[in-house]
Amino acid sequence: MKSSISDLTKYYHSIETFKVDQTLFKQRCKRLIKRQPLTPALLKEVATLKPDAYFAKYAGRRTRMNINSEAIDVRDEYDKLESPVVPYPVFRDRLATLARKQRDVPLKTHTGVSHKAGSLSEEHWKYFIGSGRAKPFIYDGTQYPAIKGQQFLSVPSLLMEIGKLDIKSLVLSRLKQGFTIDRAISEEKYTPKDGNGWIYKLSSSECEQEYIGLTTSEPECRFNQHKTSARNGSGLLIHKEIRRYGDKTFFIGIVDSQVPVSELAERERHYIKFLNTLAPNGLNNSAGGQLGGSRGKPIEIDGVSYKSITEAGKSIEKETNGAVRWYSAESRIRNGEEMPERARKHSFHADAGTNLFRRHLGLAKRKQLCHRWLDYDEFKRDVLKEFTMSQIINQKLRLSKINGSKLYGPKNFVWLTSKEAIEARCGKPINAFGQSFRSMTAFAKHYGIPVSTVKYRMRVLCLTPEQAVHIQHIPIELKQNRYDCLSNRHWKN
Structure with missing residues (x-):
């Protein structure tokens, strides 16, 4: 039906039943014509519906978006769904997410996107839309010709399309190893057959x-x-x-x-x-039987071929009678390093591997310990007199020297916070009133004066440390001469 003003006026006067005011009728038509054609059935409702009924049906919030290069009315799309599993606000937000992706990334057309936005669960929608670091890609394999050339927003989205979402973790792991998409999906899960x-x-x-x-x-x-x-x-x-x-x-x-x-x-x-250990009677999440992972890349070492790096590592462990453990061999193969003649020596001390034991080991390797402290038990007994290990870890304390020119020892160590340790290492010592302070910050803190004030008085006004903390009122002549001090680079630290 034509929507000119004259036609609308004629139609309005042709209605003999109850009708709204003519001005309101034209206002309703003006708004609706932007969204949809004015059919005879629609015009009749526009002219005859009372305000409450009209508002409930036509005057609610309407959101329009560009999906697949086409402007759509989100509410209309939602109403077309037979049995949506998500409420309208969630449906609208999902389409908005897809619209943003299509603005930022050149995407191909996605058919049935409205159905997916209304029917997928939260987890499956994240797989479809490609949350996180997922990147769109075009399937160019040959295993599934029906979807060849189709664009997917993530690998799990493709797996949903072909009904193989249950192997998502395996496929993603294989892709990281350099598998092609077809091989990652179709190759059977590797299970070792021997041993x-x-x-x-x-x-x-x-x-x-x-x-x-x-x-x-x-x-x-x-x-x-x-x-x-x-x-x-x-x-x-x-x-x-x-x-x-x-x-x-x-x-x-x-x-x-x-x-x-x-x-x-x-x-x-x-x-x-x-033994009835399946949850909730036990701590097993599943019925068991999961063994093996993605097949590793074949590798050749000294002329011998192995199915994977892990298999090569275990073979080297057997050949060396356990002198080189399989995980050590595997790490060196991956990093391109030479194989050691024997494994790293492990300590059997009860504290081996603890925070304090590792600190002692590092200091001993750098030859920073006195003769007495080369014995770990003596070291532990001395350094834990004032603090417990939990306090040291919680407060993030560092072991520092009192005298940097000497080795660590019972009388040459102190526990400091990170800030105090930096001050001790990098700060410039200040001597005042017969005392020594490790930095200007420590000096200012001791006398309860802002460090910026102390720096200004000493560096700009050229005062001594004693004057900087005791002076109450700065004479005018000092302020007037501050530029002379700066120009003459008369700095005192």
């Missing part, structure tokens, strides 16, 4: 629930990995409990040993079920 492993159990003196796991490395090594994961904030039940009760309350036990690798997964599932 033996262990089924172990983690228990705690403070917690009645237990955890069953499998490992192909040494059980103690696997236990240490659990402790590290717990410290790093892992969300697994076992790691939450380790953080809650402390790793010292947990201990590891061997349930089954010398299990062929090919049988490890089945044995783990059996013991989890037999």
Whole structure:
């Protein structure tokens, strides 16, 4: 229907039933015509609906966006959805996010985006839209010809399209190793076929629930990995409990040993079920059986081919009868370093690996300790007389020398904060009233005067340290002569 003023006027006068005021009718038409064509059915509602009913249907907030180079009415798009799982504000925000991405990055057309914005869960929408550091890419593989040339905002978005979102972590890990997208998706998960492993159990003196796991490395090594994961904030039940009760309350036990690798997964599932350790009765998140990861890159060392760097490291450990551990060999292979003749010597002291032990080891290597303090126990006994180790760590104290020209010793050490240590190392000493201060800041703090005031009085007004802290009123002649002092570079520190 034409929407000229004369046509609208004729239509208005042709209505014989209840109708709104003519001025209000024209105002409604003027607003609606910007959003949609004025059909006869729409014009009838515009002319006959009472204000409350009209406002509820047509006068609500309307948001327009450019999606796929086309201006859309977000409310209309939402109303077209049969059963949206998210409320309208969330739907609107999701489309706004996509519109921003299309402005910032040259994206191709995305079909069905309104349906995805209204039907995907929060987690799946993040996969589709490519949150975080995800970058858009065009699938150019041959494994899935139906989607070849299609653009995706993230790798998980592609996996959702082909129904393989369950292997997301594996595919992302493989892509980081340089796999092509087709190989990362289609290649079977690698599981070692030879060697033996262990089924172990983690228990705690403070917690009645237990955890069953499998490992192909040494059980103690696997236990240490659990402790590290717990410290790093892992969300697994076992790691939450380790953080809650402390790793010292947990201990590891061997349930089954010398299990062929090919049988490890089945044995783990059996013991989890037999010992009833699956949550909520135990600390296992799943029924078990997860073994292996993405296949490593083949590598050749001294003419010998290996399936992966890890396999090469374990082979070197066997060849050296354990003198070089597999993780040390793996690290050196990755960094292109020569293989050591023997492994690094580890201390069996009870404090080995602690903060204080490492500090002592570093000072000893730099030959900064006196003869008495070369013995760690003597060093520990002397430095912990005033502070406990927890206080030192919490206050971030540093061990510093009193006399920088001498070695660390019982009478030549002091615990300082980071700021105090910097002052002791970089500050210029000041002598005043028969006392020595390590810096101007320490001097000003001792007398309760702002350090900027002390610097001004000493450097600009050329006062002595004693005068700088005791003078109450600065004579006029001192202020008048300050420029002469500056010009003559008459600075006193």
